[in-house]
Amino acid sequence: MIKQLQKKFVLIAMCSFLAVIVCIVGGINIAVTIHENEATENILNILSDNDGKFPKNNNHTEPKDFNKRKPFFDFSMMTEETPFETRFFTVMVDSDNNIIQLDTGHIAAVSPDEAESIALEMLNSGSNSGSYGSYKYRITEQSYGKLIVFVDRSNQLKTLSTYLIWSCSIGAISLLIVFILVSLLSRRAIKPVIENMEKQKQFITDAGHEIKTPLAIISANADVLELDTGKSEWIDSIRNQTKRLNSLVKSLLELSKVDEGKSTLNMCMFSISDTIEHAVEDFQPIAKKLDKTLVSEITPQLSIKGDSESITRLTGILIDNALKYSDKNGTIKVTLTRNSRGTILAVSNTGCTLKQNELSRLFDRFYRADSSRSRETGGYGIGLSLAKAIVEAHKGKISAKVDDGIITFKAIL
Structure with missing residues (x-):
């Protein structure tokens, strides 16, 4: 009984901690994934709205104020280095899906021929946005036809996978540490319950043995009364109740022995x-x-x-x-x-x-x-x-x- 109680305590504690770990790790990874997707969408918006190029920032020509503090949380997700860090290529097509212009100068992994093949494949897919391998693309209507922008997300995907692996590993290690600590301290945590159960078992055992003697005396007195006065319904009632109490005491003692592990089973x-x-x-x-x-x-x-x-x-x-x-x-x-x-x-x-x-x-x-x-x-x-x-x-x-x-x-x- 005590071991079962200890196991239940450990199981409940670990399930609770596991739920917390899953919520924390899952919540952080989801938040980071959403942040990265929003950053990519923001870049696609800028490139699509500016004919496949980053607009020139006035900050490049104006003197920089290094003493000016930026906010701790910058939700714009854009910095002065973003145009130089972003790997992308663009394809312009006319109304008949003929290639007008290719720009692969901002990426080394894709050749012009590959860019043309990928662009035509995306045009034929019928979708105006989506993913192609590690690239995220968007097709927008322009005056000359259509502009297709592809942004490379390989670095972001590697970051996300690395973050997921590390966060899950740290969560698993934390879970293991907590399991060891809970297992070692579980008996101490349920010690009051164990002491209460032990006192109850001891009381049942002691009371059972103490009740046996008065029941035996009552049964013997009933036999003596029957010899003196003869059979009566009252003596039969005394015997019946004595038998019931004897049966109850026997069952209680058997149950107590099984709980305490003292029951000798001949297996x-x-x-x-x-x-x-x-x-x-x-x-x-x-x-x-x-x-x-x-x-x-x-x-x-x-x-x-x-x-x-x-x-x-x-x-x-x-x-x-x-x-x-x-x-x-x-x-x-x-x-x-x-x-x-x-x-x-x-x-x-x-x-x-x-x-x-x-x-x-x-x-x-x-x-x-x-x-x-x-x-x-x-x-x-x-x-x-x-x-x-x-x-x-x-x-x-x-x-x-x-x-x-x-x-x-x-x-x-």
Whole structure:
């Protein structure tokens, strides 16, 4: 239980930190990508509006004021060096898509023939803007025909990919460091919860042992009273309540042992088919007495590695629960099969009125979906908790499902 709680704490902490890392890394990379795209779009706008050339800036001829401070955030994304840093080429065509002029003087990676071929391909594509490899292009209508501007984005793409790799790497390293720290400190973080759980377990164990003695005395006194006064409904009531309390104390002690890891399971190979079959036979007289039908479909010669007594106890809990909470003249069905997931023990009964959202709480201790009915049947809400503990001790899973008024408890072992 403590290890499971520790794992859940680590899992929740890591999922939370992972969500934060993803938001930060993803947000920064998206922001940088948008910024780079806007910068490229800005350059395309300038070149398209100025016939494929950068306009001359008056700052080139006027004296520079080096003492003038620029704003910390410059959203114009243009500097005096932008015309010299930008790699681009332009193609002018007439109304019949004939090449009028090529300008590849601002780029070394594209020859005039290649520029012409790329331009004609983009014209035939029917799109006025888009991407071609590492180039972003735009086609604008001019007085002489069309102007096609291509801006090289290879440097920006390399920067973006490098930034993405580094940010993801730093995020992954941060995640690993936090995982190590959370794993080392998780037990300290849940220490108050562990101490509270240990005190509860110790109280259950101590109280259980202390209650055993008074119950034994009450049972012995009831026998003495019966010898002196003869049988009576009051003595029978005392015996019945004593048996119920003994059963409750036994279940609590078993559950406490399983939680503390003190339960001694004799793990060995045994025939689970025979074990389940014998358990069903033991409950047949009880089912007949209650006018209920108990049927079984057990695949023969199935064996598992586990504790046969615990599996018998598990089967008994599930069948007893089905007998208590099935409808009048209801049917209880026990099946044992095997598939790729493991050996499956399923116990179902008719007459279920539970809703699907209540099923997850059935395995909680002392939880009873119908308190009034539980008082009639003598239930305490311990049995299914113990069944879950037995299944988990065998590294298995148990679940409940309702379908058309039939509830099925399925244990995978």
